[in-house]
Amino acid sequence: MPIENPFQDPLRFERQVPECIVVIFGANGDLTKRKLLPALYRLAYDRRLSTGFAVVGISRTPMSDEQFRQKMQEAVQQFSEDTQFDEDVWKAFAGGLSYVAGDIADPQLYRRLAAKLKEIEDSRRTGGNVMFYLSTQPSQYAPIAQGLGGAGLGKGGGWRRLVVEKPFGHDLESARELSDRLHESFDESSVYRIDHYLGKETVQNILAFRFGNGIFEPLWNRRYVNHVQITGAESIGVEDRATYYQEAGALDDMIQNHLLQVMATIAMEPSASFRANSVRDERSKLLRSIRAMTPEEILRNAVPGQYGPASIGGKALPGFRQEKGVDPQSQTNTYAAVTFFVENWRWAGVPFYVRTGKRLPKRVTEIAIQFNPAPLTIFDEDDGDRSPNLLIVRIQPDEGISLKFLSKRPGAGMNLRPVSMDFNYGSSFGERSPSAYETLLLDAIIGDATLYTRQDMVEASWSVIEPIQNVWRATHFDFPNYAAGTWGPAAADEMLARRGHAWRRP
């Protein structure tokens, strides 16, 4: 029976973080420098990490511990967006950083790692708790997990966790295969599939908003909701991800994971508790309730797009096919819009329009829930605006929630106009919101998997996406079909127009 910490004060303290070692594979890579180390440093700065906390970096590049610390210091100084660099805090934090060089295919690497972990465990009393973070190419996930398992590192005196980044496979079969290989060394409960969208404050706030308030849930169903729009728009092009993006496309890169997870959070049933598995069970159930479409339905309910060249603000922007490293005949979708239907009693018949794209007019991710109009119109048509009631959840930027409703314009006569009630995260809570990586890293160290994707969720989303992939791969599209800087192809507008709806302009 573990001894309880007698110093706890849950009313005032933040969640307590256990001692542990974080092992980062791909420690010399971009993600480590841009996101992971700055997030860990910020957690140290904010007093969130334990005294014995340690990081072991692993990559092929030969480096001493000191050189690794120097590199990481430069990364933290360059990429910590809103954290002041503090020499003393860094010095204490860097004391826990060390490095092991090696090839992930070489069993020697894992033996050296085991020795390093033992040494740290003894000197920093980390209790055998180790989190392995795979910040590498997805093709290396399985070999690393197997290497760790082979060296007996999948189990130890404390807990062992394996964190992997998307993509989790490129279709249903490869997702299952990847999972099976990870499970050879790590139980499903020890595998943390990171989806940084779920770490965003507003996505978490959806749960608080829906299940912490009694007034919205009665409206959250087919009787009152007309349709839902989920937009994940990016204004940038593929930048330096052309090789990956050409294989993946917008559908796999955004909808299969991020946006379907957001949709599951918006549409799931209330969970019995806020325990990780309870919440994830409901998300998973929702994903399994999404209808997998037939090829005929896909042609009507899914629209791919690819941006062409355009001039924005006097600046000439290349089309996708003109981007460096992209096949000039590429059939990759840089835009995808899909109408999903959830087959359960709550949502039967309510369309969920999900769209994402590169080179759209602005970077914005938001969910708009449009409610049905009042059952009887007692005001005259010319009594003013007839905008529908909308609940808008903005995920980025300017995280917040707005409710749009009609109100009487002051003065004589009955003239209606839409007004909006806004809750803005940045301004409503004076403090800085933690970055998604800070939230998710902390959750994984604490062992809270609520915001992580479980294997059955991955499989459920691939089951929905794979039929669309198959139809799109078998079809030759007349790309490009939208100009950079516009809201996507006309066919996507027509998809909504057929049901009497129109995309919002976020």
Added chain:
Amino acid sequence: MGTLAPETILHQLADLWVSQGKEGHAESGAGVLRACSMTLVVVSEAGDDASALGETLAALMPEHPARTILIRVSGAGPAALEERVYAQCWMPFGQRRQICCEQVEITATDAALLEVPSVVLPLAVADLPLILWCRSARVFAMPEFDAMASMAHKVIIDSAAVPGDARAALARLRQAAGRMLGDLAWTRLTRWREMLSHVFENREIVSDARNVSRVTVEYPGAAPNSSSLYMGAWVMGCLTAAGAEPQLTLAGGEWTGSEPAPLVMRVVLEGEGIFVELMRWTDRMVTTVNNLAQCTHLPLVTEYAQVREELGIVRRDPVFEKALASAVGVAYPSQ
């Protein structure tokens, strides 16, 4: 005696919203948004720095929007009450619409303090908690304070600001036991306590907790302040719960830093196989556990941050209540 009619103030508040709405509409076309989650009654001395207090209240409003009733106590003189009504507004970043909260300022002489509850109660926003934050140590010591405290769901004071013996301040606060209380002298310790708790999250260290035989709490100056009494009482309570029987030493020391002295400078827990030290150094906290040291950022907690934390807890706080009872025991060992 100058008198106040709550109905008049309520009319003024209504007028205020009409004029704010017109102004907001004229400036941005978007009107203003009214926000309120509580009634916050602030008692302060008329001589206090009004602009500093105004800034604190303005900073609190985005997270704890409130109808604020500021009672400025002007001291001796015939019983007199005066009022003024205004709004505290802010424009959220990237938005077009201002968010505003109401503020009512009442100036009262000592002799009129007894009249204050009868003015404040009708002004309290229905169905929302009423929090009394008494910044005046002098008023806290007056019998009129009890009448004001009785109308509040929660009372916030700062025992460290009470001049003289800290033990007497805690004893006075203890008289209010049974009511929801917040003491900023306790709130200042949250980050310290959290760091200490963090150390004992480690399974090996928590099992060594029962070996702690000595606890030292170091404070600046010659006499212990209420924060150091709280800290000593809380640590002793936690260790006793873990099966330890330590001795507590409250030790005065000299603060050599250039910034204002913190109320607690150092806490040490030691015994067989365990040494834990928390030490404030400039704006950092250095935590040493056996031979490992960690340095983290810990700026002095501002008044805004302290009150913000207390406003976030509008329910009973069992850890604080226990610490208050024990701190009085630490101060008066025979009781």
